[in-house]
Amino acid sequence: MLASFIAQRLLQLIPVLIGISVLTFLMLHLVPGDPVSIFAGDKPLTEERAAVLRHELGLDRPLWVQYFDYASHVVRGDLGRALRNQRPVLDSIIEVLPGTVQLTLAALTLAVLTGVTAGVVAALAHGTWLDTAAMAFAILGVSMPVFYSSLLMILLFSFTLGWLPATGQGGIERLIMPALALGFISSALLARLVRSGMLEVLSQEYVVTARAKGLARRVVILRHALKNALIPVITMIGLQLGALLGGAVVTETIFSRPGVGRLAVDAILSRDFPLVQGTVLFGATAYVLVNLAIDALYTLVDPRIRYS
Amino acid sequence: MQEQSLSHPETAGRDVRTGPSPGRYTLRRLLRSRSAIVGGVLLVAIALTAILAPIISPYNPIKTNQRVPLESPSPGHLMGTDRFGRDIFTRVLWGGRISLLVGLVSVGIAAFTGVTLGLVAGYYGGRTDTLIMRFVDILLAFPGILLALAVIATLGSNLRNLMIAVGIAAIPDYVRIMRGTVLSLKEREFVLAARVVGCRDLSIIFKHIFPNTMAPLTVLATLRIAGAIITGATLSFLGLGIQPPTPEWGNMLAEGRGFLEHAWWVALFPGLAIMGAVFAINLLGDGLRDVLDPRLRL
Numbered sequence: 120m121l122a123s124f125i126a127q128r129l130l131q132l133i134p135v136l137i138g139i140s141v142l143t144f145l146m147l148h149l150v151p152g153d154p155v156s157i158f159a160g161d162k163p164l165t166e167e168r169a170a171v172l173r174h175e176l177g178l179d180r181p182l183w184v185q186y187f188d189y190a191s192h193v194v195r196g197d198l199g200r201a202l203r204n205q206r207p208v209l210d211s212i213i214e215v216l217p218g219t220v221q222l223t224l225a226a227l228t229l230a231v232l233t234g235v236t237a238g239v240v241a242a243l244a245h246g247t248w249l250d251t252a253a254m255a256f257a258i259l260g261v262s263m264p265v266f267y268s269s270l271l272m273i274l275l276f277s278f279t280l281g282w283l284p285a286t287g288q289g290g291i292e293r294l295i296m297p298a299l300a301l302g303f304i305s306s307a308l309l310a311r312l313v314r315s316g317m318l319e320v321l322s323q324e325y326v327v328t329a330r331a332k333g334l335a336r337r338v339v340i341l342r343h344a345l346k347n348a349l350i351p352v353i354t355m356i357g358l359q360l361g362a363l364l365g366g367a368v369v370t371e372t373i374f375s376r377p378g379v380g381r382l383a384v385d386a387i388l389s390r391d392f393p394l395v396q397g398t399v400l401f402g403a404t405a406y407v408l409v410n411l412a413i414d415a416l417y418t419l420v421d422p423r424i425r426y427s
Numbered sequence: 428m429q430e431q432s433l434s435h436p437e438t439a440g441r442d443v444r445t446g447p448s449p450g451r452y453t454l455r456r457l458l459r460s461r462s463a464i465v466g467g468v469l470l471v472a473i474a475l476t477a478i479l480a481p482i483i484s485p486y487n488p489i490k491t492n493q494r495v496p497l498e499s500p501s502p503g504h505l506m507g508t509d510r511f512g513r514d515i516f517t518r519v520l521w522g523g524r525i526s527l528l529v530g531l532v533s534v535g536i537a538a539f540t541g542v543t544l545g546l547v548a549g550y551y552g553g554r555t556d557t558l559i560m561r562f563v564d565i566l567l568a569f570p571g572i573l574l575a576l577a578v579i580a581t582l583g584s585n586l587r588n589l590m591i592a593v594g595i596a597a598i599p600d601y602v603r604i605m606r607g608t609v610l611s612l613k614e615r616e617f618v619l620a621a622r623v624v625g626c627r628d629l630s631i632i633f634k635h636i637f638p639n640t641m642a643p644l645t646v647l648a649t650l651r652i653a654g655a656i657i658t659g660a661t662l663s664f665l666g667l668g669i670q671p672p673t674p675e676w677g678n679m680l681a682e683g684r685g686f687l688e689h690a691w692w693v694a695l696f697p698g699l700a701i702m703g704a705v706f707a708i709n710l711l712g713d714g715l716r717d718v719l720d721p722r723l724r725l
Contacts, residue, residue: 134561134564135561135564135565135568138561138562138564138565138568139565139568139569142565142577143577146577146580146581149581149582150581150582151582151583258706258709258710259706261705261709262653262702262705262706262709263702263705264657264660264661264664264698264701264702264705265661266660266661266664266677266680267680267698267701267702270680270683270684270687270694270698271698273687274687274688274691274694278687278688360570361570361571362570362571364570364571364573365570365571365572365573366571366572368572368573368576368665369572369661369664369665372665373684383573383576384576384665384666384667386580387576387579387580387667388666388667392580395577395580399569399573399576399577399580402569402570402573403568403569403570403573404568406568406569406570406573407568
């Protein structure tokens, strides 16, 4: 059942993936001026040289021919070569990918742990100072840009207290701050969602029944209430992964961590267009596939959902 | 023609001619929301200081003064000075003009495009709907800021392109919300009645359907201004938006990053300004949602 659902969804993804590739392909042709100038490097671009380059790069062919050529390379895993070092773009991405995956997963884990805890505590302590404090934390989280929370953490934990290194990669001490900064917004959003979900579930009849038949409060909360309040949280996690991948662009730059986000920003700043196209295409494709995996997760959490 | 607003379940069925007008009713409920009042007042204060920056700012935002570089906050420079001796308070006030402008204009771009596509997709349905929604699916495939990065990489970085980039990245939300609202509205009796009396499609869309989508649209636009301010500031922070010496909250923070250890005030105050503006808009947006459209999940 699940396998056929995934196969069906993968089929539905094909037009989206084609759309992503068309958009990234068109980026080159929407650049103001002559796209050839991007590949010219530092040498002056004369008419003759432009014509030669245009022919070499195949830019003198009809647009649709160029697209099919681009797409046929992409499906074979060839995303072109970076202008700055002539390395295959995919190799550059794969080299830094573990850093982004590690950061995103750490941020997501922290966000889920703190967000769900804060949400449950706020709901159980509804109307008390704990509820107010948890919700103040939540609204602070959604109002604070990642780059600001990152800088404040560096100021506090690196420069003032000297507890954690400010930049670099390797070891858990260099992962804590970027993951906390990146996960803060998601944690705040999750806290709000879990709180409202729990408040709704706690007043349902089956929770009242569970309590009335003498089950321990802990069992009622964890097994009866929280499990049901978590269903919308999984949707949120799917959406938040996109935000985390985007946020990684900022966090990796601030904490000087190698990663796909930083690779994309560096590529844009140095106008390395094949690398820009490659990272954008890779980011969007990865996001779509991860969301598909999260959709599949629904069946495990909520057996009522049947895919047909 | 009098139409019941979708967003006022309490007023449904009530003769609107005898009660307060929907606008006054909404305002009265909004004034009872503490978060909306706090957010609204804070936002008006921030917007006013930004608008009045040329009058109230004590110094020139761009002119350097090498005699007072990196001076800590003092009565002469309330928020201290940056490495070029420029008054940070002045630059925060001026920076607000650009950051708020980016928020407003980009949301305008997103709302105009998204509302038009959403109205057309929802009203006409069929192939038009499929085509538009597939396009939206493709836009949604790009996680948040990645789409804005792609637009900036393509068009180049300046104020206009920054607003376009932030705007394009926000389009899908409007299309989805508008399409959903239109789908539920177009089967309502007042739309069928308009069709029966021979109104043209454009007239039905703009005169009858569009005014009834204002509630979710207002909530969405308000909340998304906050997101647009953050995205705009993020791009400038990364060096891909507004370039120094023009003051903008994001690029001011980027400048302060290098002096964090010894001159924390250079980064602290522009960041507080972003937070204050976003916090105010979120509060106001939450209040507006509670009043206008409590079921809207944003």
